[in-house]
Amino acid sequence: MTLEISRTLVDAILEQSRVEYPDECCGVILGAIGSDKALRHKPMINAAHSPTFYEFDPKDLLALYREVDDNDEEIVVIYHSHTETEAYPSRTDIAYAGEPGAHYVLVSTRKEIATTPEFRSFRIIDGLVTEEPVTILE
Amino acid sequence: MAIEVRIPTILRPYTKDQKTVAAEGTTLALIISDLDANFAGMGERLLEDGALRRFINIYINDEDVRFLGGLEAPIKDGDSITILPAVAGG
Numbered sequence: 001m002t003l004e005i006s007r008t009l010v011d012a013i014l015e016q017s018r019v020e021y022p023d024e025c026c027g028v029i030l031g032a033i034g035s036d037k038a039l040r041h042k043p044m045i046n047a048a049h050s051p052t053f054y055e056f057d058p059k060d061l062l063a064l065y066r067e068v069d070d071n072d073e074e075i076v077v078i079y080h081s082h083t084e085t086e087a088y089p090s091r092t093d094i095a096y097a098g099e100p101g102a103h104y105v106l107v108s109t110r111k112e113i114a115t116t117p118e119f120r121s122f123r124i125i126d127g128l129v130t131e132e133p134v135t136i137l138e
Numbered sequence: 139m140a141i142e143v144r145i146p147t148i149l150r151p152y153t154k155d156q157k158t159v160a161a162e163g164t165t166l167a168l169i170i171s172d173l174d175a176n177f178a179g180m181g182e183r184l185l186e187d188g189a190l191r192r193f194i195n196i197y198i199n200d201e202d203v204r205f206l207g208g209l210e211a212p213i214k215d216g217d218s219i220t221i222l223p224a225v226a227g228g
Contacts, residue, residue, distance in 0.1 A: 098223025
């Protein structure tokens, strides 16, 4: 279990987290069904507009799933940012994680340890969090 | 009248991995009780204290059931229902 992702996509997610700060940002990366390849970036609107919560708008969510189905894609990565805390799934992240097949990516915009941007990936299945290595393709 | 219900990945263990199942009922509440009768445990995943769970989205055709009367939303022949877990967290 490793997440392989291009430098361009990593940078795009980190940039989105900075632009949307102080709110959490969120989005998905899609890939061909069954491929586990994170290729097509789709930033989503955080309907909660909150520094401590994110939620895809229910209408956007349905449109996303329809699009994914129509394109024979799957949601490979679901990401969001933490604004002031570690890039590690919070209790609510774990409670609401509904895609057992997805890589849950967390980034953080907290300032105190900003030397290297935090970009981490997890599986969240039945309340169990497993961190996995991230391979960035240059 | 059988209504098509699309089941998200996380609930497919209840439906033996079927992506879509058929359910009977003229309101969403009746559809959910029919689902629960055929796929034990499903009701619990959709309802909490008799109300729709906050972080489960259910749509009739393209519309969120919260705007259609919730559990009392009427279902008619030819409608299709989609269940999606919210993508949310803190």
